[in-house]
Amino acid sequence: xxxxxxxxxxxxxxxxxxxxxxxxxxxxxxxxxxxxxxxxxxxxxxxxxxxxxxxxxxxxxxxxxxxxxxxxxxxxxxxxxxxxxxxxxxxxxxxxxxxxxxxxxxxxxxxxxx
Numbered sequence: 682x683x684x685x686x687x688x689x690x691x692x693x694x695x696x697x698x699x700x701x702x703x704x705x706x707x708x709x710x711x712x713x714x715x716x717x718x719x720x721x722x723x724x725x726x727x728x729x730x731x732x733x734x735x736x737x738x739x740x741x742x743x744x745x746x747x748x749x750x751x752x753x754x755x756x757x758x759x760x761x762x763x764x765x766x767x768x769x770x771x772x773x774x775x776x777x778x779x780x781x782x783x784x785x786x787x788x789x790x791x792x793x794x795x
Contacts, residue, residue, distance in 0.1 A: 694776060696734040702744040706731050710748050717750060724751035728765040732776060741776050745769045 697705070706729055717725050730745040747765050 694732055696732040696741045696776075699733040699742070699744065702731040702733040706744050706746050710746055713748060714750075725749070726751075726761045728761060728768070730765075730769060730772060732773075739777065739780065741773060741780070743769050743773050 696702075709729060710727075713725070713727060716722075725748065727748045728745065729748075730743045733742045733744050735742055745765060747762055749761055
């Protein structure tokens with residue numbers, strides 16, 4: 682998975698406590714609601730995800746919210762929901778794989794130290 686700014690992504694992708702992840706998601710969506718009205722955006726489909734820590738250090742979960750504002754009969758809203766269900770699964774899988782790679786790298790480094 683490529684991102685335009687890998688350093689920023691790595692910083693933002695660090696798992697947070699679940700309550701903090703949920704609060705960040707809710708605050709962000711509220712800001713988006715205000716911006717939608719401020720800029721006169723009629724149709725809005727948005728999905729956000731914040732990684733949340735679990736009791737298992739090798740696993741993460743994702744607090745994911747979908748915002749679909751505008752015409753309630755819009756097919757784009759229904760497609761967005763399904764797309765983000767799949768997207769969430771892929772992102773969690775990617776994050777867990779990346780975390781395992783980093784742990785293995787740390788283990789190798791520790792073994793090489795005198």
